[in-house]
Amino acid sequence: MEKIIKAEHIVFRYPADTEENQKPAENPPILKDISLEIEKGSFTAILGHNGSGKSTFAKHINAILLPESGKMYVENLDTSDENLLFEIRQKAGMVFQNPDNQIVATVVEEDVAFAPENLGVPPAEIRQRVDDALKAVNMYEYKNHAPTQLSGGQKQRIAIAGVIAMQPDCIILDEPTAMLDPQGRQEVMQTIQKLNQEKGITIVLITHYMEEAALADRIVVIDDGKIILDDTPKKVFSQVEQMKALGLDVPQVTELAYELRKVGYPVSPEIITEEECMQALEALL
Amino acid sequence: MAILKTEGLTYTYSAGTPFEKTAVDHVDLCIEENKMIGVIGHTGSGKSTLMQHFNGLLKPTSGKMLLEGEDIWADKAKLRDVRFKVGLVFQYPEYQLFEETVAKDIAFGPKNMGLSEAEIQTRILETADMLGMDRELLERSPFALSGGQKRRAAIAGVMAMRPKVLILDEPCAGLDPKGRNLMLSQIRNYQKKTQSTVLLVSHSMEDVAEFTEKLLVMSKAKLFCYEDTYQVFRRAEELKQLGLRVPQIASVMQSLRKKGYDLPEDLYTVEAAKNAVLALLGKGAVQC
Numbered sequence: 146m147e148k149i150i151k152a153e154h155i156v157f158r159y160p161a162d163t164e165e166n167q168k169p170a171e172n173p174p175i176l177k178d179i180s181l182e183i184e185k186g187s188f189t190a191i192l193g194h195n196g197s198g199k200s201t202f203a204k205h206i207n208a209i210l211l212p213e214s215g216k217m218y219v220e221n222l223d224t225s226d227e228n229l230l231f232e233i234r235q236k237a238g239m240v241f242q243n244p245d246n247q248i249v250a251t252v253v254e255e256d257v258a259f260a261p262e263n264l265g266v267p268p269a270e271i272r273q274r275v276d277d278a279l280k281a282v283n284m285y286e287y288k289n290h291a292p293t294q295l296s297g298g299q300k301q302r303i304a305i306a307g308v309i310a311m312q313p314d315c316i317i318l319d320e321p322t323a324m325l326d327p328q329g330r331q332e333v334m335q336t337i338q339k340l341n342q343e344k345g346i347t348i349v350l351i352t353h354y355m356e357e358a359a360l361a362d363r364i365v366v367i368d369d370g371k372i373i374l375d376d377t378p379k380k381v382f383s384q385v386e387q388m389k390a391l392g393l394d395v396p397q398v399t400e401l402a403y404e405l406r407k408v409g410y411p412v413s414p415e416i417i418t419e420e421e422c423m424q425a426l427e428a429l430l
Numbered sequence: 431m432a433i434l435k436t437e438g439l440t441y442t443y444s445a446g447t448p449f450e451k452t453a454v455d456h457v458d459l460c461i462e463e464n465k466m467i468g469v470i471g472h473t474g475s476g477k478s479t480l481m482q483h484f485n486g487l488l489k490p491t492s493g494k495m496l497l498e499g500e501d502i503w504a505d506k507a508k509l510r511d512v513r514f515k516v517g518l519v520f521q522y523p524e525y526q527l528f529e530e531t532v533a534k535d536i537a538f539g540p541k542n543m544g545l546s547e548a549e550i551q552t553r554i555l556e557t558a559d560m561l562g563m564d565r566e567l568l569e570r571s572p573f574a575l576s577g578g579q580k581r582r583a584a585i586a587g588v589m590a591m592r593p594k595v596l597i598l599d600e601p602c603a604g605l606d607p608k609g610r611n612l613m614l615s616q617i618r619n620y621q622k623k624t625q626s627t628v629l630l631v632s633h634s635m636e637d638v639a640e641f642t643e644k645l646l647v648m649s650k651a652k653l654f655c656y657e658d659t660y661q662v663f664r665r666a667e668e669l670k671q672l673g674l675r676v677p678q679i680a681s682v683m684q685s686l687r688k689k690g691y692d693l694p695e696d697l698y699t700v701e702a703a704k705n706a707v708l709a710l711l712g713k714g715a716v717q718c
């Protein structure tokens with residue numbers, strides 16, 4: 146399979162910002178030799194406790210941050226090559242936690258058109274891209290609304306549409322559902338899955354919700370700037386004790402299965418969905 | 431006795447303009463002392479608007495807001511006291527820290543109340559302990575703290591006033607699973623210790639399932655219900671209609687019940703579900 150993202154031995158530290166302490170080398174590294182390849186068209190979730198380095202890593206993918214040593218490639222484009230910056234940001238778009246900080250225009254469709262306009266895309270094509278993007282996130286009928294009239298989940302889908310209008314191959318979402326209500330979270334997750342499955346867009350999702358991560362093809366766990374687990378959701382969540390020790394969690398159904406297994410019942414450690422849990426319990430009862 | 435009571439409480443934003451919006455519509459509530467309460471509802475359902483009535487930040491367009499049986503708007507001179515008795519912590523309160531040390535930030539509210547220096551010091555330490563904040567953090571600048579500790583510093587400032595009612599709007603937003611659990615356990619300990627009423631506005635059904643006794647459910651500006659937590663999670667279908675859900679485990683347990691398994695109706699935490707399944711398997715609850 147083709148690799149869309151290739152991180153090779155990335156080390157990164159934030160520059161020291163105090164005047165007396167100007168030697169950046171004195172700040173501790175935040176990313177400590179991260180190597181990771183992501184397949185085109187895949188859906189990867191990144192987990193890790195607060196401060197583990199997830200956002201710092203994500204910002205390397207679209208060249209907001211550059212490695213101190215090591216390399217980051219997006220479709221074989223080196224992110225440290227300044228001349229490639231536009232191309233890289235067009236291929237890999239980012240969506241952040243707070244929808245209110247990402248929406249710039251006062252009308253939905255203008256907001257979605259903002260980035261392609263800046264890129265100099267011809268007006269007729271912009272029209273087409275905006276319509277397609279809004280349809281892809283199921284927000285087409287809101288194109289003339291003011292973003293302030295929308296719910297959190299709807300705003301976040303507009304932010305995603307803004308990224309899609311750039312026709313990226315990959316979207317990185319950094320805790321996109323953290324501020325949303327249950328329905329908003331579900332809307333955003335359905336949108337992400339649809340873009341992945343129907344449009345083949347590569348998804349990298351950072352989240353604290355284990356049930357969302359369970360929907361991915363692959364989970365990468367970062368701890369203290371290092372990748373410490375990298376496997377399918379079933380395999381990763383079967384490590385219940387390790388996940389808890391890392392300050393993370395597992396889906397409730399996985400935990401129930403684990404608890405029953407602990408007291409001697411033969412329940413699979415690879416239960417991560419409600420249906421799987423139902424089946425296992427029915428077999429047991 | 432009721433600590434908070436609303437009678438036909440209604441609030442309309444921008445009344446008389448084309449942007450008129452009734453955000454709270456004829457809400458009648460009677461909230462008890464010494465309770466841990468979750469407040470849930472879709473975005474825009476009116477949670478924040480209602481909460482801002484509880485401490486007199488907003489005045490009802492019509493209807494009444496009573497604290498300890500007294501209409502808080504009957505005598506405006508008393509509003510100051512209302513703000514001390516009902517503490518409100520907004521979302522992302524860490525952005526409101528401004529003093530040069532954490533201790534001074536926590537002391538701000540108690541000082542305004544006119545407490546003695548000795549009492550203020552005691553409260554700073556007690557509150558920091560309840561929130562698991564290292565005492566050496568108290569002399570640091572709030573800006574030097576990690577995100578979770580900053581948030582605690584901001585919450586501690588309101589807790590240190592020992593309000594009879596503490597309202598927290600999404601205190602766990604953005605925290606990782608362990609951080610959420612720790613924060614919520616600490617808030618629950620605070621509630622138990624102070625025997626006050628805590629209202630926890632949350633989008634996490636799992637969190638309110640685990641940490642609250644009652645739920646106040648808002649939907650489209652109306653009070654959908656105010657009931658014991660287990661009663662609310664029995665109404666899975668209705669909650670879905672409101673844009674909410676039940677915790678994953680509650681959903682599994684309800685499906686099993688529907689299939690005829692003899693399980694109690696009020697299973698919405700992993701612990702309770704495990705014990706119920708074990709009971710059904712004839713082993714009884716395992717103590718751990």
Ligand SMILES: Nc1ncnc2c1ncn2[C@@H]1O[C@H](COP(=O)(O)OP(=O)(O)O)[C@@H](O)[C@H]1O
Nearest residue numbers: 159160175193194195196197198199200201202
């Ligand atoms: N702009 C910055 N300057 C200095 N340190 C930072 C900056 N952004 C993040 N950090 C630090 O880098 C570490 C990793 O942060 P981050 O990548 O945001 O973690 P995560 O997204 O996993 O919560 C943390 O210790 C954080 O304090």
Ligand SMILES: Nc1ncnc2c1ncn2[C@@H]1O[C@H](COP(=O)(O)OP(=O)(O)O)[C@@H](O)[C@H]1O
Nearest residue numbers: 443451453471472473474475476477478479480
């Ligand atoms: N300052 C305001 N001016 C006008 N409308 C507002 C204002 N604040 C909130 N609203 C509207 O009132 C309704 C309820 O909002 P809010 O109480 O913030 O709900 P929640 O906290 O449940 O998300 C929403 O429709 C919202 O758009």
Ligand SMILES: [Mg+2]
Nearest residue numbers: 199200201319
């Ligand atoms: Mg982050």
Ligand SMILES: [Mg+2]
Nearest residue numbers: 477478479599
């Ligand atoms: Mg609100």
